[in-house]
Amino acid sequence: MLKATRQQTKTHNSRLVLKTIYEANEISRADIARATHLTRPTVSTLAAELMDAGLVIETGPTPSTGGKPPTLLAVDADARHILCLDLGGQSFQGARVDLRGRLLDRVILPAGDMTGEAALQLTFDLIDRLIENASRSPMGISVGTPGLIEPRAGVVRQAIHLRWSHLPLRDQLAGRYQLPILVANDSHAAALGEYTFGPPTAGRNLVLVKTGQGIAAGVVLNGALFYGDGAGAGEIGQIVVEEGADGRPITLENQIGTRALLQRARQIAGPELNWPDFIEAVACGEPRLAALVREAAGFLGATIAQLIAVLNIQQVVISGRLTQFGESFREAIFQAALRRALAAQVEETTIRFSTLGQDLVILGCASMMIRQELGIL
């Protein structure tokens, strides 16, 4: 086995100390030493370096328990900012985010049907605007985009709606901005955003299902994003859930994606029906539309059941427009999952809606960059 070099050990220990402070919110040097099994002098040296780097600050003493109260250390959430981009949907969104996932600035640029070079130019514009608004340089730029992404190389292998193919987005952005760059699939980023900034849980595994016109998931296993061999993990929208009348397979996306679902609803309620009215009608209990949504819940529940059975996932979070169908939709998904996997396993599982709303991908992008650059989270 390779012996760790002194520099590697030092970096490792420094990250460990920073992580310990970050997770504790406020902690004394003595408690850091206890938690990390590092010596007091080592902790003091590393803490001093982290303070020099501006990452850690001293805060007030602990409530006195007699004797000289120890000074507490905390991570300065404002010490580093990350520029985060969400390129999904009808507009490109960007935000400057601090180390605790707070959005300090937000820029939204309408993207319309922009594709190819124009979409790339819009991405540059978005970043330029965020940089102009900031008083100092960010720690890095982190981009979530739809499509099949090769995360290690930061290449967009294929993003159908943006008409990007084999686009070396990371290298292009790195060349232009001279900053650390990360590129990820937006559903993958969303899953990490939920895992990092969603309600805290003991579990280390989570699946986030992003619903819209497309259906895709991000998979967090053992506390880290899992990409799969072809970086295509989570493409649950492509699962065949039924056979059509013509014998052709129907995928989950073509069954319950918002476009497909609205189309079916229009066959029931007429061609004028729009999405908000559809939601409203279901909320009011229109029987045939409600039955359609229950059926959709059944398909999603069956897929989630399999996730629970095979991966032993206990946190399943749903985001996006299907969550507008509300609690009865969520309950129907859970009941469908119960019919499709061992009750004992499903009952240990929480199926819930994300509360992070529009910012999920942005937050995931922040989490990725903080993990890479600082080793915390």
Next chain:
Amino acid sequence: MSSPEFLVGLDIGGTKSAVLVVDRELNECSAAVAPTPLESSDRLLDGLVALVEEALRAAGASKAAAIGAGVPGKVAPDTGLVEMAVNLNLDRYPLGPRLARALGAPAVLENDVRLAAFGAFHRLSRQKTLANLIFIGIGTGIAAGIVLDGRIFRGEDGLAGEIGHAVVEENGARCSCGQHGCLETIVAGPALARQAAAAGHPVADAGEVYRLAVAGDPAARQIIGRASRHLARMIQWLALTVNIREFVFGGGVTRSAEAFLEPIQAELRGFQAQAPFAGALIAPLRLSLLPADFNAGAWGGVRLARAHLDQMSGQAV
């Protein structure tokens, strides 16, 4: 290091157990098989210890550096506790610590299917660069072992890979677990034999159903076709969900080799033709069978023992 460098892999089965002893370069030094004593937990422990000691003697070793053992049931790898192993009559039994004390070396436990997955992973890793692999064992039941980034994946509760009780046919046949239409009721050995009997072919085992299907018997072809379709769907599902490309099959039902594998491959080709995008993700799938003479469980045990020693020495630095 001057400590003994013989590693022991132990595959504990419901009828027989196999042991493998290797040196530090992972060359096989000895192997042995014996019936698993099931009268009591004491007899089981004594039997396993005797089996390991015999193999160590045959290898010219006085003692093992570490032991990795696979158990058909639910285990807690951190503590070496067998939480439940119905086929071994064990219920909350500290097999790991007992083996360790009797053999004077650390003993690490893992579920047998996961350990076989680990063995299969390292076997293929000698031939190519590999990060992830799914092993599917089909015999009296069906379960998967998942290796992610070179490590055994257990899930939140140690239940990852329990694909046998995923319900794939609502209103299907009743399963021993109480549900209806579990994958196990369609593709496992007893399920294949039962379906054949119901179709008027009283068969001795699943292998016979495969032989009948290859010979063109319509009822057998239908049974195997249905099982293959469901297995292919599960593989497609796994490919789309976790995007893993390497699938290895083992266990009694898979002994029919080509008769087992070919119908699954054909189903997957059908999926690809029908769904181009999904097909692109599925296209590079590699399906293979464990060689009949390769004890994936025992080899997985050896690798687990090795990983344990590496981890210990890593912590000491």
